[in-house]
Amino acid sequence: MLRCFSRFYRAASSTGLRAYTPAVERKKFYQNVSISQGEGGFEINLDRKKLKTPQGKLFTVPSEPLAIAVATEWDSQRDSIKSYTMHLTTLCNTALDNPTQRNKEQFIRAALKFLDTDTVCYRVEEPPGLVELQTNEWDPVINWAEKRYDVSIGSSTSIMGPHIPAETKEAFMKHLASYNMWALLGLEYIIVQLKSMVLTMGLVDRYLTVERAVLLSRLEEEYQIQRWGKVEWAHDYDLQELRSRTAAGTLFVHFCSESSTVKHKLLQN
Amino acid sequence: MAAPLGSPVRTLRAVFRELRHVNGASGLPYRDTAAYRYIREQFHRNRVTGEKLCRAQHELHFQAATYLCLLRSVREHLALHQEYHSKGERSPEDVAGLVGLKLPQQPGGKGWEQ
Numbered sequence: 259m260l261r262c263f264s265r266f267y268r269a270a271s272s273t274g275l276r277a278y279t280p281a282v283e284r285k286k287f288y289q290n291v292s293i294s295q296g297e298g299g300f301e302i303n304l305d306r307k308k309l310k311t312p313q314g315k316l317f318t319v320p321s322e323p324l325a326i327a328v329a330t331e332w333d334s335q336r337d338s339i340k341s342y343t344m345h346l347t348t349l350c351n352t353a354l355d356n357p358t359q360r361n362k363e364q365f366i367r368a369a370l371k372f373l374d375t376d377t378v379c380y381r382v383e384e385p386p387g388l389v390e391l392q393t394n395e396w397d398p399v400i401n402w403a404e405k406r407y408d409v410s411i412g413s414s415t416s417i418m419g420p421h422i423p424a425e426t427k428e429a430f431m432k433h434l435a436s437y438n439m440w441a442l443l444g445l446e447y448i449i450v451q452l453k454s455m456v457l458t459m460g461l462v463d464r465y466l467t468v469e470r471a472v473l474l475s476r477l478e479e480e481y482q483i484q485r486w487g488k489v490e491w492a493h494d495y496d497l498q499e500l501r502s503r504t505a506a507g508t509l510f511v512h513f514c515s516e517s518s519t520v521k522h523k524l525l526q527n
Numbered sequence: 528m529a530a531p532l533g534s535p536v537r538t539l540r541a542v543f544r545e546l547r548h549v550n551g552a553s554g555l556p557y558r559d560t561a562a563y564r565y566i567r568e569q570f571h572r573n574r575v576t577g578e579k580l581c582r583a584q585h586e587l588h589f590q591a592a593t594y595l596c597l598l599r600s601v602r603e604h605l606a607l608h609q610e611y612h613s614k615g616e617r618s619p620e621d622v623a624g625l626v627g628l629k630l631p632q633q634p635g636g637k638g639w640e641q
Contacts, residue, residue, distance in 0.1 A: 322565070323590075330546075330560070334549040345601075346597075466530055467530045490607060491610070491612070495608070498601075498603045498604035499600075502604055505600060509597060
């Protein structure tokens, strides 16, 4: 192990690689991407080979639109496979392999942890422009969530954050328990991106669009950009990455939650 | 209460535009792709069902708008990545150039004083 590491280190130092050097991308090894329906769900075929997860399991997803979106990701790769652009594939791999071996309860607890430090509940006392912006933009979302889930959330300017009543957590816990494992994984993924449970619920309930939720999550940054200027290799880069990850998470939750599938079937009749 | 999304036709057109862009890689006409056919079919099915299912209509439109956001932001992120972050570390001259500065020129090259 140590030898392996030192060899890697030597190789890295001799070619002058540093921490920021991008990982080597695999060459594109297939031409055609197709979808087939197997026993466990929908599978992706790269030429004649079936796509596998990093742990070697068969890649199979429960919903057709999800399979189509994943296939489109593979189809859109040009000369090399850029895995950092394939958020839906990544999410499916995580759901199939479950590398951290977590169960449903652990997923729910991990998601709920963010409620205590929710971005939209932390407020500043100065500068006045930002205070006003936070009140105008974040309050309506909190009000919506309080009404929608019949809970009290509130906001605070204290460094300790707002006090979230136990009943609120209880209510969200019950609500989250109604999602399946895949949808929960997607939910937690969005929460971690946006650093906000309230915004995530607004997104999943289709009260906010992805662009709006991302804007609200980055409100202070946007304020500072307006004041101090923007550099595209940092601000725009982060913005596009956050948007793409959030959009992928939202689609993933919607594709994987049973309620939308049921509605589809009703529609067909 | 639902998020305002604008016109569905516009969203649909924008999604197709992105798909066409994405599909430049495989050479196949984008109208033959599974994504194009699926989205078209969904929108078509919703149109004929009329106003009774406006909730489902909004859901579908929301999904299309989310997918549009995904395709668009992945494309823009990749472009920025290739422009700024894919080539590893920059030389001092490049870094200076990024912020609109130039390194001082020394008439006899570096170390000419000695």
